[in-house]
Amino acid sequence: MNNERSSMELQDKPKQKPDYRLEALDDELLLYHPNQTTIMYCNATASLVWQMCDGERTIGEMIELLSAAYEQPEEIIKPDVISALDEFCRHGAVQIGDKPTSGKSG
Amino acid sequence: MPDYTISFAGTTATIDYRGQRPAKILQFLFDDLPPADAAPPQVRYQFYVDDDAGQFILRKDDDPLLQSDSEASIADTLLGNACHQLAWHSQGGLLFHAGGLARQGRGLLLPGTMGAGKTTLTAWLLGLGFNYLSDEMVFIAKNSDTMTALPRPLNLKHPTRPVLKKQLDYTGQHADEIYSAFTTDLVPPRLFNPDTRFSAPPLRLIIFPRFQADGEFSLQRLSKAQTGLELMQSLINARNLSGHGFAEISRLARQTPAWKMSYGNFSQIGDTIERLLAEE
Numbered sequence: 475m476n477n478e479r480s481s482m483e484l485q486d487k488p489k490q491k492p493d494y495r496l497e498a499l500d501d502e503l504l505l506y507h508p509n510q511t512t513i514m515y516c517n518a519t520a521s522l523v524w525q526m527c528d529g530e531r532t533i534g535e536m537i538e539l540l541s542a543a544y545e546q547p548e549e550i551i552k553p554d555v556i557s558a559l560d561e562f563c564r565h566g567a568v569q570i571g572d573k574p575t576s577g578k579s580g
Numbered sequence: 581m582p583d584y585t586i587s588f589a590g591t592t593a594t595i596d597y598r599g600q601r602p603a604k605i606l607q608f609l610f611d612d613l614p615p616a617d618a619a620p621p622q623v624r625y626q627f628y629v630d631d632d633a634g635q636f637i638l639r640k641d642d643d644p645l646l647q648s649d650s651e652a653s654i655a656d657t658l659l660g661n662a663c664h665q666l667a668w669h670s671q672g673g674l675l676f677h678a679g680g681l682a683r684q685g686r687g688l689l690l691p692g693t694m695g696a697g698k699t700t701l702t703a704w705l706l707g708l709g710f711n712y713l714s715d716e717m718v719f720i721a722k723n724s725d726t727m728t729a730l731p732r733p734l735n736l737k738h739p740t741r742p743v744l745k746k747q748l749d750y751t752g753q754h755a756d757e758i759y760s761a762f763t764t765d766l767v768p769p770r771l772f773n774p775d776t777r778f779s780a781p782p783l784r785l786i787i788f789p790r791f792q793a794d795g796e797f798s799l800q801r802l803s804k805a806q807t808g809l810e811l812m813q814s815l816i817n818a819r820n821l822s823g824h825g826f827a828e829i830s831r832l833a834r835q836t837p838a839w840k841m842s843y844g845n846f847s848q849i850g851d852t853i854e855r856l857l858a859e860e
Contacts, residue, residue: 495823497830502805506826511818513826515809 482533488559488568489529496524505567514565520558527568533559581626585616586662588730589719589817590672593662594621598628602636605655608759608768612731612778622669627658640665652761659732659766663717666730670817673721674825674832677814680713680729681705686857687727687781689718689836690789691814697791697843700740703772704846705853707747712769712776717816722828725783725835733759733766741765743846747772784860786811786838787853797848800840808833810840 497504503516503524516524519540526536537555541548562568581596584606597606606627626639630647636654638645646657667675679690679702688710692698699715706712714729721728741750748754748771759766769776788802788810802810811829818824837860843849 495826497805497808497826499804499808499830499834502803504805504808504826504830506824508823511824513809513812515805517805 482556482559482563482570484534484537485532486570487529487532488527488562488570490524490527491567491569494567505565507567510565512565514561514567516558519554520561523555523558524562524567527559527562529569581628584610585621586610586613586666586730587616587619588613588666588728589670589675589717590721591666591669592617592619592621593623593625593665595625595627595658595662597626601629601651602627605651605658608766609655609659609732614778623662623665625658625662627654650761652759652766655759655766656735656761656764659735663730663732667717667816669820670719671820673719673724674811674815674821674828675717675719675817676811677716677816678718679715680718680727681710682713682727682779682781683710683854683857685779685781686784686860687713688853688857689727689783689786691786691811692789693814697789699734699736700743700791701789703734703736703740703744703747703767704849706734706769706772706776708854709773709775711779712773713778713781720783720832723831725832726780727783728780731769731778733768734772736765736767738763738765783832783836785853785857786836787856788838788840790840790842792842792844795842795844797844798840798842799852802838802840804833807836807838810838 493507495506501518501521503521505514505516522540523536537548537552540555541551544551581598584595586593595606597603624641628637630637635647635649637647638654638658645661646654648654676691677693679698681688681702690698690701702715713727714731715734717730719728750758754771757768757771808830811833815825
């Protein structure tokens, strides 16, 4: 698995890769792919980020939305959003535009 | 040959044996087991003494497994291999690498990988009056919260002897009741608690132990998602389950309180576990 930080731009539009199963437990998520042996834990912020990865919304828009929702400045929210997306990329759970992401294939 | 049949976690193993010495070892290892299912075994062992060589012979599905003149070594090998085979074929529920205990009808699960300290912790809690289920494997059937376990002798590594010396006299009065192999001791649970009663309690509390010598004590309540993540790491039979048991793990995580407990010695724990279990 590639542990390097993925390069992302604020105008990128992350999209969930198919076939991930998720279990919502209170305001957190567990993500699991049937063909992989790893499971991802998502805290409340990462859960929201995951749900916004619809291929239509930019990273910048995600930061704006969460900033409004949490009533926190964008510079406070941005690192959490980027960190969550980075983790999703590391597990191969999202596609960022046309850029390949790491993680085991199915 | 007469045989012992072990049914556990949705699978069955049979041991064909011959002779008094193999019978004595099998009684030590498996006498606390509940009655077995009638299902055909997934694996079959042959266990006897070679009269000419004077050695124990252990075979699995007629292939050689071990030949030894040591009761402790053969017992340790048979127990370990049987547990591995049962786990490999286990289905119909979640099989955890975990200790299991009960107190006043409430079940306690202690999941953890090798080295986490769960067997030693299980032994210590047994000495406090908990009832023993297992030190290694606990099974929870699908859509159930009932804990079933393989009530085997505790498999304690030699470095734990100083920690448990107040409860066990390894070289004195208990010496004849313990099978001491090269690196491990097989200890009947009744030596820690003569009143222990085997049961199948409902799961009421999960504690993930983390032993670190000379470490500080800490207790952290886990969220349901964190509990699910930790439980998946202790799941042994994921490959045999639909969706690798993910939905079932999440179900247990939703309904069972869980804590992560780090400790450096037992005095740090005190009555923490008893209080947490009594509250649930």
